[in-house]
Amino acid sequence: MLVSELKSMDEIKEILKQEQKIFFLACLGCSDACKSSSKEELDNLEEALKSDGKTITGRVDVDFLCNKVLVKIKFLRNKDKWEGADSILVFSCGVGVQAVSKIIRKTVYPAANTKNLGGFQGVWPGEERCAQCGNCVLDLTAGICPYTSCAKSMLNGPCGGSNEGECEVEKGRDCGWYLIYERLKAINKLADFKKIRPLRDHSRMLPKKETRGLDFYAIDR
Amino acid sequence: MSFKEKLKSGKFIITSEVGPPKGTDIHVLLEDAELLRGRVDAINVTDLQSSVMRVGSLVVCHLLKQKGHEPIFQVTCRDRNRLALQSDLLSAYVLGIENVLALTGDHPVLGDHPQAKPVFDLDSVSLIQAIRKLEAGYDLADKELQGKPKFCVGAVVNPGAEPLEPQLIKFEQKIRAGAEFIQTQAVYETDKFVNFIEQVKQFKVPIFAGIVLLKSAGMARFMNKNVAGVYVPDNLIKEMEQTKDKSAQSIEIAARLIKELKPLCQGIHIMPIGWDKKVPLVLDAAGL
Numbered sequence: 298m299l300v301s302e303l304k305s306m307d308e309i310k311e312i313l314k315q316e317q318k319i320f321f322l323a324c325l326g327c328s329d330a331c332k333s334s335s336k337e338e339l340d341n342l343e344e345a346l347k348s349d350g351k352t353i354t355g356r357v358d359v360d361f362l363c364n365k366v367l368v369k370i371k372f373l374r375n376k377d378k379w380e381g382a383d384s385i386l387v388f389s390c391g392v393g394v395q396a397v398s399k400i401i402r403k404t405v406y407p408a409a410n411t412k413n414l415g416g417f418q419g420v421w422p423g424e425e426r427c428a429q430c431g432n433c434v435l436d437l438t439a440g441i442c443p444y445t446s447c448a449k450s451m452l453n454g455p456c457g458g459s460n461e462g463e464c465e466v467e468k469g470r471d472c473g474w475y476l477i478y479e480r481l482k483a484i485n486k487l488a489d490f491k492k493i494r495p496l497r498d499h500s501r502m503l504p505k506k507e508t509r510g511l512d513f514y515a516i517d518r
Numbered sequence: 519m520s521f522k523e524k525l526k527s528g529k530f531i532i533t534s535e536v537g538p539p540k541g542t543d544i545h546v547l548l549e550d551a552e553l554l555r556g557r558v559d560a561i562n563v564t565d566l567q568s569s570v571m572r573v574g575s576l577v578v579c580h581l582l583k584q585k586g587h588e589p590i591f592q593v594t595c596r597d598r599n600r601l602a603l604q605s606d607l608l609s610a611y612v613l614g615i616e617n618v619l620a621l622t623g624d625h626p627v628l629g630d631h632p633q634a635k636p637v638f639d640l641d642s643v644s645l646i647q648a649i650r651k652l653e654a655g656y657d658l659a660d661k662e663l664q665g666k667p668k669f670c671v672g673a674v675v676n677p678g679a680e681p682l683e684p685q686l687i688k689f690e691q692k693i694r695a696g697a698e699f700i701q702t703q704a705v706y707e708t709d710k711f712v713n714f715i716e717q718v719k720q721f722k723v724p725i726f727a728g729i730v731l732l733k734s735a736g737m738a739r740f741m742n743k744n745v746a747g748v749y750v751p752d753n754l755i756k757e758m759e760q761t762k763d764k765s766a767q768s769i770e771i772a773a774r775l776i777k778e779l780k781p782l783c784q785g786i787h788i789m790p791i792g793w794d795k796k797v798p799l800v801l802d803a804a805g806l
């Protein structure tokens with residue numbers, strides 16, 4: 298179980314500033330349980346974005362975005378629904394966002410911040426992982442988490458040790474920042490790579506009192 | 519003239535570096551620094567180079583300063599979070615240290631304490647931003663300082679990196695954040711360096727080409743295999759292999775590289791990696 302919280306309306310609007318046509322993809326797994334992908338939230342957001350002149354091209358729910366088979370059946374097969382969108386706003390934990398970004402060539406944005414792990418993590422088999430930083434930055438890094446894919450968890454990479462796509466710490470290990478660079482290039486967003494990203498706020502990892510009170514948070518309750 | 523003024527004057531700059539020892543015996547380092555007196559414009563003091571635990575850069579910078587040298591305080595983000603980094607920068611300024619080289623730093627697993635916690639709370643770019651903010655009289659939490667420092671801030675780049683584009687973008691970020699000079703990773707291929715200079719000359723920042731003394735053909739091969747973005751061409755390896763006097767050959771190669779690189783940039787940075795006593799000989803041979 299990954300506990301996530303919906304980003305604030307202002308933050309989501311900021312993230313989507315440049316986008317016109319947006320598709321909503323919601324996970325009904327952990328994020329639904331902690332209300333970061335509930336129907337009311339999505340309705341609210343859709344209303345707000347529409348009144349800002351944006352188009353929401355459609356919505357799909359997937360039971361578990363971290364489950365490869367479910368994503369392929371419920372999301373990929375509904376291509377007609379999201380094909381026309383500029384970008385996909387994903388309501389899930391960081392694993393779900395990265396899982397989606399991995400399989401489509403579109404900009405993928407996180408709608409939530411993943412706070413912490415209660416129970417088990419997502420089951421998407423692969424290298425995408427979420428460190429539950431509490432302030433998801435996948436919108437800036439092409440849907441690849443810099444905290445888990447970079448050995449130094451850097452926000453402005455790559456470091457000088459990046460060598461032909463390999464990380465300095467180990468032969469055969471991908472350099473996360475090389476992957477981010479390649480992907481931003483592929484989706485024509487290299488301008489995002491040039492931005493100097495703001496400092497990480499480590500205090501965001503501390504779960505709020507309300508979150509600690511959730512049944513899903515405390516598995517021993 | 520301070521180092522910053524020299525930079526501004528457009529003079530050709532020569533820097534070298536000393537690496538603090540593992541243990542408290544500091545004599546050899548001070549002797550090595552003495553040999554550089556009057557020969558270089560500033561001396562870098564490395565910060566736990568190669569992630570190996572040693573005497574700290576700040577203290578050695580202070581000792582050099584007391585003896586009338588011009589130190590460059592190398593600061594990496596590997597071992598200190600933003601509180602400690604900002605605090606050390608203030609401490610440096612209080613001790614009269616005016617030059618800083620901001621680096622991300624190698625990962626601890628590459629050093630002699632691979633079990634250590636990697637910090638990297640900041641990175642080279644955000645460290646430069648932090649320095650500029652302290653100079654403006656505020657810390658990273660926007661709290662006002664009583665008395666503010668003033669530094670000359672440098673950064674590094676690897677001109678031989680593959681692929682080069684992401685490193686060039688990072689380079690640009692460093693300049694935007696406020697880097698005033700750039701020291702490069704070791705350069706052995708002049709033509710590659712020419713190409714690099716072509717791509718960065720628009721930024722108008724002084725660049726010092728890095729010179730690492732080749733100690734042997736084995737070292738060259740090791741670097742080719744293990745050091746990102748460093749390539750020693752075959753002809754240089756052969757020269758090191760065939761020579762009877764490794765030291766003389768190494769000095770000759772370094773001097774030759776310096777002569778080739780000098781017209782292309784604003785300075786050179788010599789990294790002797792243990793062969794500190796040879797730096798004056800290299801400068802002699804290069805006519806500097």
Ligand code: SF4
Nearest residue numbers: 391427428430433442
């Ligand atoms: S940035 Fe990474 S660690 Fe933070 S929430 Fe997103 S995926 Fe998780």
Ligand code: SF4
Nearest residue numbers: 447456464465472473
């Ligand atoms: S090589 Fe890449 S992944 Fe490894 S520490 Fe450097 S930037 Fe991070």
